[in-house]
Amino acid sequence: MTERQNKRVTSVDIAKAAGVSQSTVSRALANDQRISETTRREIKKLAARLGYTPNEMARSLQTQKSTMIGVIMADLQNPYYPAVLEKLTQKIHAMGRQLLLLSVPDGVSVDEMLPSMLSYQVEGIIITSAVLSSRMHDHLRDLNTPVVLYNRSVESFFINSVCCENVVASRKVADLLVRGGNSRVAFIGGHVDTSTHRERRIGLQEGLRQHGLDIVSEDVGGNSYDGGYRAALNLLSQTPRPDAIFCIADVMALGALDAARSGLGLSVPGDVSIVGFDDIPAAAWPAYDLTTVRQPSESMVGKALSLLLEPKGSPPAAVRVPGELIIRGSARLG
């Protein structure tokens, strides 16, 4: 066997082999109408035979535009996000682009991760479950790099975002809980400084107040199963015991359910109603049968991408999509 070439074949190689200029190759491969049918076919055949793969680096260096989209995920542990990521990869691939993924370790800010992504000249960045400093936001605007926040919104400055209608959905949950006979409703949040936490809490409170009630006690669970478990243990040990818990993430609601049942021997929804948010796959499993608010990730991902690739200069938008209440067996609802 001969020594391997070990070199990628370039458009110059094809040009030589075809006896034409390199630019003709470039044009033929780009289906430029000015190239004759004959040579174009010849060149394409040659390219296939030589195993040619265009060099996207060189192309984007020349065209001054990249076709990579950066995605920064803060919470891959939360079972809601794998489905979001899968939809992102598939839609981005379908648009002929590539996805550059970064996940933010605990205790690291998105700001620190961004520069490494920016050196790859990404076309835009989608950030899930995290926000940006306003300084970084300005920097990105100077760089002309669009950003969309997924599942977070910011009021202090204008930035694209896609979120669920958190307040509306949570208000509805509160209303149905009260109509279902629950009157001591507790709240398990994620991180107090996030918009999802604030908005879902406000919605719950507003809904309760319409019935002359309020949140009786609350805790945070950091959007993790264990955090939800611990928070529920805490809330359900207080007297009088809450008769319902609204969790802002399904994964915490599952923890809360297990805390109630396995930890404290309570019946759900007999002793306590539990409602979540997201509609992760496990929410539908019979062991949990969790009543929850579905976030329509398919359409949210679609909107995030179209916001991202909108013509430059469009004013930033805060897109809201309605959540859908999925009624299962974990709560007494009116």
Next chain:
Amino acid sequence: MTERQNKRVTSVDIAKAAGVSQSTVSRALANDQRISETTRREIKKLAARLGYTPNEMARSLQTQKSTMIGVIMADLQNPYYPAVLEKLTQKIHAMGRQLLLLSVPDGVSVDEMLPSMLSYQVEGIIITSAVLSSRMHDHLRDLNTPVVLYNRSVESFFINSVCCENVVASRKVADLLVRGGNSRVAFIGGHVDTSTHRERRIGLQEGLRQHGLDIVSEDVGGNSYDGGYRAALNLLSQTPRPDAIFCIADVMALGALDAARSGLGLSVPGDVSIVGFDDIPAAAWPAYDLTTVRQPSESMVGKALSLLLEPKGSPPAAVRVPGELIIRGSARLG
């Protein structure tokens, strides 16, 4: 407010501002020893002030080496993989590289996805839960692009892979199931044409045969919760009913558990022992309390990356890491 520049600052901009040549800037930023301490500091300060980000595209075009690693995931729905992906992103980032992610939709082969990744000149590719045609494998070798299979192995041609010691671990499961008093052991596989399926099945069978037993019945669940649920429903409806089920993925084992309990009103492990594989987070939740084999993803990911970046020309290796039996409450074990 003045019109925005909207142009990224390049090393030329810094050179102009500093009154030096562009190559001096390049060297200073690369900490080249030949540049005087004074100018180096000056240049770095300037770079920071102008918000300079090096263009990685241009760099890799010049140096003929990319710092992006491609990851192809076939099974992001399986809760085992998000943790793998998170470890990959973090390790890859720590190595100063970027991760290009592609997920394979159902019914699409990895071969079809590869070219789009190759045009980005990735340094190497990690493929989880899927394999490559030998044609594509040859092509990659010609391109000098290393590949590592994660959780799949191939016997027919040499390719790097990292897997759990599936046979050993499954044999152990069989042994302990029999010693625990189970004698009619059923098997729920994933896809018959995968190495994980075959190896875990063989291990189970070998272990049973040492006790003069064999697999009493089997089905496949496509590595999904629903598939596991359906398969268990099927197997547990046969007479005589199996008294144990070994599932090759935790997510199917959870489905099987729910099928046994909620679907058929059986007790686990009273009527049927259930054992999984992977040790996903949900396996530890009290609602399931699943006995399973832990795949040490931390070390598997580490090995995959070091295999990938090994000096070129090293012979391909099939790395095997031991699985760890995690005994919980879902099985009667000896």
Next chain:
DNA sequence: CTGAAAGCGCTAACAG
């Protein structure tokens, strides 16, 4: 210690 110049693989004027 620093500058000039070449060139990575490609696209896109500009010529013919």
Next chain:
DNA sequence: CTGTTAGCGCTTTCAG
């Protein structure tokens, strides 16, 4: 319809 040429932003000889 096709070739020539310039140049994207960077690294890296080669000179000085």
